Amino acid sequence: xxxxxxxxxxxxxxxxxxxxxxxxxxxxxxxxxxxxxxxxxxxxxxxxxxxxxxxxxxxxxxxxxxxxxxxxxxxxxxxxxxxxxxxxxxxxxxxxxxxxxxxxxxxxxxxxxxxxxxxxxxxxxxxxxxxxxxxxxxxxxxxxxxxxxxxxxxxxxxxxxxxxxxxxxxxxxxxxxxxxxxxxxxxxxxxxxxxxxxxxxxxxxxxxxxxxxxxxxxxxxxxxxxxxxxxxxxxxxxxxxxxxxxxxxxxxxxxxxxxxxxxxxxxxxxxxxxxxxxxxxxxxxxxxxxxxxxxxxxxxxxxxxxxxxxxxxxxxxxxxxxxxxxxxxxxxxxxxxxxxxxxxxxxxxxxxxxxxxxxxxxxxxxxxxxxxxxxxxxxxxxxxxxxxxxxxxxxxxxxxxxxxxxxxxxxxxxxxxxxxxxxxxxxxxxxxxxxxxxxxxxxxxxxxxxxxxxxxxxxxxxxxxxxxxxxxxxx
Amino acid sequence: xxxxxxxxxxxxxxxxxxxxxxxxxxxxxxxxxxxxxxxxxxxxxxxxxxxxxxxxxxxxxxxxxxxxxxxxxxxxxxxxxxxxxxxxxxxxxxxxxxxxxxxxxxxxxxxxxxxxxxxxxxxxxxxxxxxxxxxxxxxxxxxxxxxxxxxxxxxxxxxxxxxxxxxxxxxxxxxxxxxxxxxxxxxxxxxxxxxxxxxxxxxxxxxxxxxxxxxxxxxxxxxxxxxxxxxxxxxxxxxxxxxxxxxxxxxxxxxxxxxxxxxxxxxxxxxxxxxxxxxxxxxxxxxxxxxxxxxxxxxxxxxxxxxxxxxxxxxxxxxxxxxxxx
Numbered sequence: 001x002x003x004x005x006x007x008x009x010x011x012x013x014x015x016x017x018x019x020x021x022x023x024x025x026x027x028x029x030x031x032x033x034x035x036x037x038x039x040x041x042x043x044x045x046x047x048x049x050x051x052x053x054x055x056x057x058x059x060x061x062x063x064x065x066x067x068x069x070x071x072x073x074x075x076x077x078x079x080x081x082x083x084x085x086x087x088x089x090x091x092x093x094x095x096x097x098x099x100x101x102x103x104x105x106x107x108x109x110x111x112x113x114x115x116x117x118x119x120x121x122x123x124x125x126x127x128x129x130x131x132x133x134x135x136x137x138x139x140x141x142x143x144x145x146x147x148x149x150x151x152x153x154x155x156x157x158x159x160x161x162x163x164x165x166x167x168x169x170x171x172x173x174x175x176x177x178x179x180x181x182x183x184x185x186x187x188x189x190x191x192x193x194x195x196x197x198x199x200x201x202x203x204x205x206x207x208x209x210x211x212x213x214x215x216x217x218x219x220x221x222x223x224x225x226x227x228x229x230x231x232x233x234x235x236x237x238x239x240x241x242x243x244x245x246x247x248x249x250x251x252x253x254x255x256x257x258x259x260x261x262x263x264x265x266x267x268x269x270x271x272x273x274x275x276x277x278x279x280x281x282x283x284x285x286x287x288x289x290x291x292x293x294x295x296x297x298x299x300x301x302x303x304x305x306x307x308x309x310x311x312x313x314x315x316x317x318x319x320x321x322x323x324x325x326x327x328x329x330x331x332x333x334x335x336x337x338x339x340x341x342x343x344x345x346x347x348x349x350x351x352x353x354x355x356x357x358x359x360x361x362x363x364x365x366x367x368x369x370x371x372x373x374x375x376x377x378x379x380x381x382x383x384x385x386x387x388x389x390x391x392x393x394x395x396x397x398x399x400x401x402x403x404x405x406x407x408x409x410x411x412x413x414x415x416x417x418x419x420x421x422x423x424x425x426x427x428x429x430x431x432x433x434x435x436x437x438x439x440x441x442x443x444x445x446x447x448x449x450x451x452x453x454x455x456x457x458x459x460x461x462x463x464x465x466x467x468x469x470x471x472x473x474x475x
Numbered sequence: 476x477x478x479x480x481x482x483x484x485x486x487x488x489x490x491x492x493x494x495x496x497x498x499x500x501x502x503x504x505x506x507x508x509x510x511x512x513x514x515x516x517x518x519x520x521x522x523x524x525x526x527x528x529x530x531x532x533x534x535x536x537x538x539x540x541x542x543x544x545x546x547x548x549x550x551x552x553x554x555x556x557x558x559x560x561x562x563x564x565x566x567x568x569x570x571x572x573x574x575x576x577x578x579x580x581x582x583x584x585x586x587x588x589x590x591x592x593x594x595x596x597x598x599x600x601x602x603x604x605x606x607x608x609x610x611x612x613x614x615x616x617x618x619x620x621x622x623x624x625x626x627x628x629x630x631x632x633x634x635x636x637x638x639x640x641x642x643x644x645x646x647x648x649x650x651x652x653x654x655x656x657x658x659x660x661x662x663x664x665x666x667x668x669x670x671x672x673x674x675x676x677x678x679x680x681x682x683x684x685x686x687x688x689x690x691x692x693x694x695x696x697x698x699x700x701x702x703x704x705x706x707x708x709x710x711x712x713x714x715x716x717x718x719x720x721x722x723x724x725x726x727x728x729x730x731x732x733x734x735x736x737x738x739x740x741x742x743x744x745x746x747x748x749x750x751x752x753x754x755x756x757x758x759x760x761x762x763x764x765x766x767x768x769x770x771x772x773x774x775x776x777x778x779x780x781x782x783x784x785x786x787x788x789x790x791x792x793x794x795x796x797x798x799x800x801x
Contacts, residue, residue, distance in 0.1 A: 041505075041512070153597045153650075154786030155690060161782035162769035164789030166739055167732070171764055171796045188729050191757040207761065207799055214729055214760045 002051035004073040006066045009040035016040050017065040018072065023055045029075055036072070051075050172208060183334060184211035192217045197385035198224065201327050201334065201413035258350050269412050273328065273447040277407050278456045282464045284423050284438045290470045294364070304368040307343070307397050310420055310442075311367050312473045313466040315339050315359035318393055321459045323451045325392045327413040333450055342394030342411055343371055345378045353411050354378050355391045364474055395420060405441040415450035418463070419443040440467075476657040484626035484658045485515045485591075485647070488633035489553065491661070493523055496551060499637055502529040502538055503555030503591075512557050513593065513652050535561050539568035539590065543642075546588040547576065551637055556592035558649065560604050566611075573642040574617030589636045593647040595686055595736050597784045602772035605780075607737030609684070612644040613714040613746070620714040621667050622646040624688030626656040628711055631665030639667060646713075648686040648736075670717040672724065676706035679794050680724040682747055683734040684710040687785060691734055694790035703794060713743060718750045725751055729760035730797045734785055739767035761797050766790060 006016050020037040023029050035049040056076040060066045154161060160168065185193070185200055189212045193200050196217070203220045205212035255263065287309050295303045318325045318339045326335045339360040342353040354374035359367060377383040394411040397420040408419040421441040428437035442463070446456045466472050479487065493499045505512055507520035507530040520528040531538050535556060542552035556562045562569065569590070577585050596605030613620040619641055623629040629647070636643040673688065674695050683691035688709050695705040706728060708720050725731050731751055733744030744765035751763055769783040795801040 041509070154781055154784045154789075155693065157781060157786045157788045160789050160792040161784070161786060163783065163785035164766045164793050165769075167764040167766050167789075167793050168796055170762060171793070186729075186760040187757045188760045211761075213799075 001056075002053065002075045003071045004035065004050070004075060006060075006068050006070045006072050007038070007047055008068045009038065009043070009045050013040040013068065015065045015067045018060050018062050019044060020062055021058055021073075022046070023049075025055055025058050027055050029053060029055050049075065183329070184209055186211055186213050188214045189217045192221075194386050194389065196221045197389055199389065199413060201329050204330070256349070258352075262351055265412055266409050269410050273410055273412075273415070274449060275407075275410065275445050276448050276453070276456075277443050277445055278453070278460055279405060279441060279443040280460045280464055282440050282442060282467050283428075284440045284467065287467050287470045288423065288438055290474070294474070298365070302365060302368065304364055305371075306399065306423065306440075307395070307420070308364060308368040308371060309467065309470060309473055310395060310397065310418070310463075311341050311343065311356060311359055311371065312362075312364050313463050313470075314393065314395060314418060315341055315362075316466055316472070317459055317462040319360050320462055321455065323455055324416050324459050326415055326450050327392075328415060328447055328449045329413070336392040338390070338392060340390045340392045342391035342414065343374065344394060344396035344408070344411070344417075345375050346398075347379060352378050352383075352388065353391060353394055354383055354387045355389065357390060393417070399423060399440070405443055407443050408445050410445050410447055415447035416456075416459075417445045419445065476659060478655050479626050479630075479658045480652065481626045481629050481647075481654050481656075482513060482515050482517075482652040484630040484656075485633055486517055486519070487658070488630040488637075489516065489519060490522070492634055492637045493519070493527060496637075498549060499551045499553065500527040500529065500545070501553050501555065502531050502542060504531055504533055504538070504557050506530060506555050511555065513647075513649065515591070515647075515652070516555070535565040536568055539565040539573065542588050542590070543568060543572050543576070543586055546586045546642075547584045551587050551589075553589045553591060553637060556590060558604060559592045559594035559608050559646065560606050562590070562592060562608070569612070569618070569642075569644075570615050574615045577641065578617060585640045586642045587637075587640045588642040589633070589639075589645050590642070591633070591645045591647060593649045593652075595648040595650050596768065596773045597650060597780060599775060599777055599780060600773075601775040605773035607685075607735065607768070609644070609646045609713055610735075610737060610742050610746075612646075613716070613743065615714075617642070618714060619643040619667055620646065621711055622648075622685040622713055623665075623711045624648075624651065624683070624685050624709055625673075626654065627658045627663065628665050628671075628709070630658050631663045632667060632711065634662075635664050635667050638664075643667065646685060650686045651689065654689065666712075668712050668715045668717055670712050670720045671709045672706060672720050673709045674705070674707040676704040676728070678704045678728055679730045679732065679797060680706045680708060680721065680728045681732045681734060681790060681794070682708045682710050682721055682744070684713065684743070685736065687734040687736055690785060690787055691790060693787045694794065697787060697791050698794055701795070701800075703798060703800070705794060710743065710747070716746065716750070718747070718754065721747060721751065722755050725755045726758045729758055731759075731763045732766060732790060732793055732797065733763065734766045734790055735768075736784060737768055738770055739765050740770060742767050764793050764797055766793055 009016060017039040018036060019039050022034050022036060029035060029049045029052060031049055031052045033049050034046045036047050038045055038047055053075040055073060057074040059074065060072040066072055154163065183200060184205060186207065192214060198217055198220050200212060203212050203216050206216050207213040287306070291304060291306060291309065322335045325339055326333050338358055340355050340357045341359040342355050344351060344353050356367065356371055356374060374387060377387065391411060391414055393414050394417045396408040396417060398406060399420050399422045403421050405421040406419050408417045410417050419442065423438050423440045426437055426439045427434050428439065430437070444456055444460050489501065501516060501519065506516040507525065507528045510517040516528065538554050542554040545552045573586050573588055594607040594609065596607070609620055609622050612618050619639065621632050621636065621643065623632050633645060636645050674692060676695065681691045681695065691707045695707050698705045706724050708724055733747050735743045739745070742765070744767060748763035748765060766785045766789050768785065771783065774780045774783055792801065
């Protein structure tokens with residue numbers, strides 16, 4: 001036995017009206033045959049039988065309305081006795097919009113015409129229909145206070161749908177790509193690192209595709225703080241306890257926080273990066289002359305130093321040698337797109353390396369101006385944290401202290417540092433004649449993991465060429 | 476506070492404004508005798524008469540055009556488009572007339588018009604009747620566009636919209652009319668240009684409007700069970716777009732998901748994401764994730780439709796992906 005229910009014929013439909021039964025009670029009905037004509041809020045629609053059998057009972061007569069889902073008729077199996085209609089209809093709500101007297105009319109009576117011209121009657125009828133619908137709605141459980149889809153909607157899903165696929169593939173895409181060229185850093189992580197002076201090349205990213213996230217930087221800051229706190233104090237007491245020297249034999253100097261950091265970083269560089277050194281002697285006659293001419297032409301405030309010429313020469317050479325402007329990063333090499341030259345500034349109690357950014361793109365005049373300010377700020381302790389980060393190559397110049405040559409320890413995360421000695425007046429052989437010449441020795445320290453001897457030599461040749469033909473530096 | 480459905484809250488707003496101001500009148504298809512396709516205008520023709528609740532022919536361009544004329548002549552019409560899908564035939568009136576007239580007449584006339592219309596999909600109504608077009612309107616200077624997601628906001632914003640001297644696109648949703656919530660009695664006004672944090676959280680921000688607000692709130696509840704604290708910003712004010720609560724939230728959480736029922740491309744989420752990139756780039760820890768309808772005409776097939784529109788699971792999974800938790 002099958003119940004025929006009022007179907008949902010439009011989304012806004014709440015009740016439907018039986019216009020015409022196309023089969024009489026007791027007649028045989030075949031599945032798919034037109035059974036009843038129903039008026040919804042939008043149209044009149046012929047509804048087919050969903051089961052075969054005898055139309056044993058018409059519950060809702062023509063002209064009456066019933067809410068969606070209400071039983072409007074019953075189809076019994078072939079030869080099956082008609083069950084009691086009241087019983088089958090009981091769990092469903094009675095269509096309240098139907099008038100009692102209409103209900104009493106025999107089945108098959110002519111459809112009652114609604115009073116279409118009377119607005120009042122229409123309103124009342126609709127109100128009743130609404131009341132029925134509202135009662136039904138209120139009784140239905142509300143899933144999570146959300147939308148009520150009649151047949152289950154997107155909110156019933158527990159699996160992700162097509163709606164989020166594009167967003168997810170955007171989020172997950174970096175995990176599939178490993179170009180290994182550029183370090184991925186989220187904007188907030190980059191900002192935080194700069195504020196806190198965290199060297200991002202030492203941070204391992206935990207985000208998709210190894211992106212460094214805010215949390216990674218925060219962890220690095222915490223660890224860094226712990227390390228620098230532990231570094232100066234930890235070895236000291238142990239030493240003092242185990243080696244019982246008389247107090248007057250040694251003077252124990254406690255390290256400042258900065259000294260502890262310098263000690264740690266230089267040791268780390270020296271003992272993790274395999275250094276090798278390449279030295280070259282550069283004829284500085286033209287460079288010295290150029291500097292004189294330049295400084296005669298500008299005011300004292302704009303004067304350039306030999307070091308400024310070296311910075312410019314190194315920066316220009318780096319544009320041709322991206323393999324030198326690079327870092328060792330946990331088993332990969334990162335070539336830096338910017339050329340930022342660190343300038344080692346020695347002070348009695350510390351060594352600091354402020355960074356001159358994009359040195360390759362700056363004029364000699366600007367380099368002189370900026371480096372003077374950076375050095376001045378560093379000496380007077382007024383430099384900002386960001387003055388010390390972002391270096392890609394560094395220069396250490398002891399030329400003013402009368403040294404022939406020396407080697408420097410690479411300043412992380414760089415892979416090279418140029419140690420610059422004094423300019424000396426020497427007897428040199430030129431065109432078979434011994435003549436006076438100005439010579440400067442420079443030594444390049446190289447992280448052998450990042451680049452090799454031939455590259456180091458060629459890079460040095462380029463620096464030399466630029467300083468020996470210094471017009472290129474002012475162009 | 477009384478608990479009302481969204482449809483009753485809207486009905487209350489209309490009734491109160493019609494009582495307060497005689498120049499307010501309603502027009503639309505089946506809104507009088509039939510009480511409206513979604514029964515939002517229930518009982519209003521009976522109470523205010525056939526002159527203030529006009530049943531119109533099925534002619535959207537005429538409905539909007541007539542409403543614009545009435546608005547310019549001093550009335551405050553509230554036009555109902557049975558669904559947003561039907562407004563396409565009236566777009567010339569909406570954009571070329573309603574949105575631009577005040578500007579083109581140098582302020583000499585104003586258009587205090589409200590167009591109420593529900594959008595949204597998920598009801599097996601097929602591609603042509605499942606649209607969400609709020610981004611179309613939000614693209615146009617001269618229109619105000621709001622899309623409330625709670626009954627209280629629906630009432631408060633509809634009252635404010637009726638009192639506004641500019642055309643307001645008041646976007647409802649077929650799926651939210653039965654949603655219930657507390658609604659303040661009487662004079663309750665919600666500004667048309669203020670978005671609102673509906674739930675506080677620290678780990679991730681979810682922006683959503685209209686029915687998607689409910690989806691976002693449900694997702695936030697789900698995420699809480701997994702130890703993820705989501706902040707939900709209700710983007711009920713789409714034009715002018717109030718970004719302040721989003722920017723403040725992103726500065727706190729560094730991660731953002733936008734959810735909309737319409738297509739992603741050129742959508743509400745695209746606009747929000749751009750503004751965040753402009754105003755809070757340095758605070759982001761991950762790219763903004765946009766969730767929207769699949770880029771296909773809405774399927775009629777029930778199973779396909781179910782995966783084409785955004786649901787709670789989409790938000791939950793995306794949130795976890797952004798936080799690197801799946």
